[in-house]
Amino acid sequence: MASNTSVLSIVGGATFALLVTVSLVLAYTYLTTLFKYELDVRKHPDHGSKIQVAQHPPLVPYAIPGLGSTISFSNQNIGVFWRWLRTQAERYQQDAFSIMLSGTRTHFIFSEAGISAAFRSRQLSRARLDQQLGTNVLGMSKADSLKAFPYDIDEKEKSTTARIHSEHLLTPNAVNSLTSKFMEVFLQRLDSDRSLDKGVEIDLYDWLWQNIFRSSTTALCGAKLLEMHPDFDKDYQTWEDGMLGMLFGTPRLFASESYAARDSAVSKLEKWLEAGYASSTGNQEDLDWEPNFGAKVVRKRHAFYKQQGLSVHAQAGFDLIFLAGILSNATPATGWLLLHILSPTSDPKFHPTIMNELRSCQRPDGSVDISVLTRLPLLNSAFHEILRLYVDLLVVRQVDSSVAIGHHYVKQGEQVMAPSWMTHRNPAFFADPEVFDPERFLKRDEETGKLGYSATGLGGKYFPFGGGHYMCPGRTFAKQEVLGSVAVLLLNFDIEFVEFAKRDGKQPVGIDKDATGFPGLKKGYAGNQVVGIEGDMRVRIKRKNHIR
Numbered sequence: 413m414a415s416n417t418s419v420l421s422i423v424g425g426a427t428f429a430l431l432v433t434v435s436l437v438l439a440y441t442y443l444t445t446l447f448k449y450e451l452d453v454r455k456h457p458d459h460g461s462k463i464q465v466a467q468h469p470p471l472v473p474y475a476i477p478g479l480g481s482t483i484s485f486s487n488q489n490i491g492v493f494w495r496w497l498r499t500q501a502e503r504y505q506q507d508a509f510s511i512m513l514s515g516t517r518t519h520f521i522f523s524e525a526g527i528s529a530a531f532r533s534r535q536l537s538r539a540r541l542d543q544q545l546g547t548n549v550l551g552m553s554k555a556d557s558l559k560a561f562p563y564d565i566d567e568k569e570k571s572t573t574a575r576i577h578s579e580h581l582l583t584p585n586a587v588n589s590l591t592s593k594f595m596e597v598f599l600q601r602l603d604s605d606r607s608l609d610k611g612v613e614i615d616l617y618d619w620l621w622q623n624i625f626r627s628s629t630t631a632l633c634g635a636k637l638l639e640m641h642p643d644f645d646k647d648y649q650t651w652e653d654g655m656l657g658m659l660f661g662t663p664r665l666f667a668s669e670s671y672a673a674r675d676s677a678v679s680k681l682e683k684w685l686e687a688g689y690a691s692s693t694g695n696q697e698d699l700d701w702e703p704n705f706g707a708k709v710v711r712k713r714h715a716f717y718k719q720q721g722l723s724v725h726a727q728a729g730f731d732l733i734f735l736a737g738i739l740s741n742a743t744p745a746t747g748w749l750l751l752h753i754l755s756p757t758s759d760p761k762f763h764p765t766i767m768n769e770l771r772s773c774q775r776p777d778g779s780v781d782i783s784v785l786t787r788l789p790l791l792n793s794a795f796h797e798i799l800r801l802y803v804d805l806l807v808v809r810q811v812d813s814s815v816a817i818g819h820h821y822v823k824q825g826e827q828v829m830a831p832s833w834m835t836h837r838n839p840a841f842f843a844d845p846e847v848f849d850p851e852r853f854l855k856r857d858e859e860t861g862k863l864g865y866s867a868t869g870l871g872g873k874y875f876p877f878g879g880g881h882y883m884c885p886g887r888t889f890a891k892q893e894v895l896g897s898v899a900v901l902l903l904n905f906d907i908e909f910v911e912f913a914k915r916d917g918k919q920p921v922g923i924d925k926d927a928t929g930f931p932g933l934k935k936g937y938a939g940n941q942v943v944g945i946e947g948d949m950r951v952r953i954k955r956k957n958h959i960r
């Protein structure tokens with residue numbers, strides 16, 4: 413009995429000692445980082461002054477060594493972390509901060525000059541993050557991931573993905589061919605839906621998502637993929653929801669559904685690739701589109717995979733992330749734009765003015781002239797306003813060698829991040845930044861007096877497609893797809909607002925501040941690119957013209 417008591421008191425004593433040690437370590441870490449922070453924010457408080465020597469941005473204090481500020485950064489209520497950082501920036505007059513993220517000092521740069529400098533820098537690259545994406549998010553082996561995303565930035569420039577994209581995704585021919593395939597499939601889907609003749613009530617975004625998912629996937633990857641795997645959308649959606657968690661290294665135990673969806677999506681793509689390779693005649697190289705592998709850009713990427721000696725499993729992962737460019741960005745952007753146009757909470761002039769513009773690009777046979785469509789001033793302005801408001805992009809770069817980015821000194825091995833939320837919603841750059849203002853990017857031409865769309869002078873302030881070497885190569889196609897879908901729907905259907913709908917009976921998070929019921933921002937980690945839509949709009953939709 414006596415010896416049991418002494419064992420217990422030894423264990424109790426050891427636990428107590430451990431608790432005291434942990435508390436001391438946490439307190440010591442917090443106080444030393446706080447002290448340094450308070451010194452640093454006072455040392456260079458005014459970025460307007462002529463600072464000669466580049467300085468490390470002040471490091472936000474934290475308590476847990478190793479983990480740093482990872483927990484507050486991982487807040488999944490979109491915008492909360494950025495609002496907090498903005499408060500700090502205003503309080504201390506700073507245009508950059510560092511935070512410790514899982515052991516890596518990460519610099520958040522949000523000044524116009526700093527962001528432009530980051531995009532120009534040759535010392536910043538993305539290979540390490542891409543490789544992490546390869547292994548964690550796409551299920552590649554480490555060896556495949558190294559081959560898929562080579563380290564050397566010059567190698568990459570010579571290497572084929574950047575060149576393939578500039579030749580087969582960005583040129584007017586490539587964009588027009590992708591757009592016309594997308595429009596063809598989208599129109600066929602709408603045409604064959606007989607419920608639209610008499611009119612039907614739908615949850616607009618759910619309905620739109622399915623139609624765009626199938627049309628975009630077919631335009632990019634061919635018809636065979638969805639013929640073989642009609643349920644690919646389910647894996648894709650679950651994978652998409654868990655993508656950033658996997659990227660940041662959430663263990664499988666805590667995200668089993670996301671990892672299972674990743675494995676299932678990759679396995680379906682693998683089967684599709686194997687079937688395509690088996691039936692390929694080899695003479696489809698120059699077709700703009702063919703049913704097995706889809707668009708030319710996809711086939712050119714496949715030639716690159718082969719040249720790199722990538723396994724079919726890794727090739728499938730590469731295809732998955734390529735699809736994400738369009739499915740996880742262009743689709744919610746279309747959703748947000750339509751929701752704002754049709755919402756009774758929008759300016760009553762907005763919808764009729766957009767309709768007037770759209771009629772001007774409709775040909776006598778009812779089809780849409782894409783080249784006229786993409787020049788419509790208000791539609792263009794509204795599209796860019798959607799990207800300003802709903803893109804939560806983290807431009808992430810690793811520091812390959814120590815360098816000054818503007819007046820910020822960053823060291824080899826650290827990371828730089830440029831958060832779009834901080835500049836897109838900076839009141840110094842955009843008046844009333846939280847408000848959706850479809851006319852924000854309209855400017856009057858002094859000579860002609862005409863209103864036109866303009867985004868000049870916004871470098872470093874507005875960058876929904878990133879910038880520099882890695883700037884989104886799908887940006888022109890994305891715009892045509894979004895505007896094309898909106899035009900087809902609004903010109904050919906009567907769409908009447910019924911009510912705002914709450915998805916699965918859940919209250920949307922981030923519901924707009926006037927509590928009108930307008931859909932809110934879907935929860936997720938920072939760096940989503942176009943933020944998902946939580947909630948929906950119930951509408952009555954009825955075909956008005958025969959679509960061709």
Ligand code: HEM
Pocket residue numbers: 574577734737738741742745799803805807808876877878879880881882883884885886887889890941942
């Ligand atoms: C509204 C729609 C879209 C947005 C907001 C968007 C945004 C972005 C951003 C921010 C990047 C990273 C840039 C950087 O790190 O600096 C990116 C990369 C990329 N995007 Fe997009 N994107 C969109 C649509 C598309 C589409 C439609 C495609 C293809 C069909 C596409 C293909 C790609 C590819 C392949 C990359 C990787 C480029 C590289 O690593 O060199 N994107 N996109």
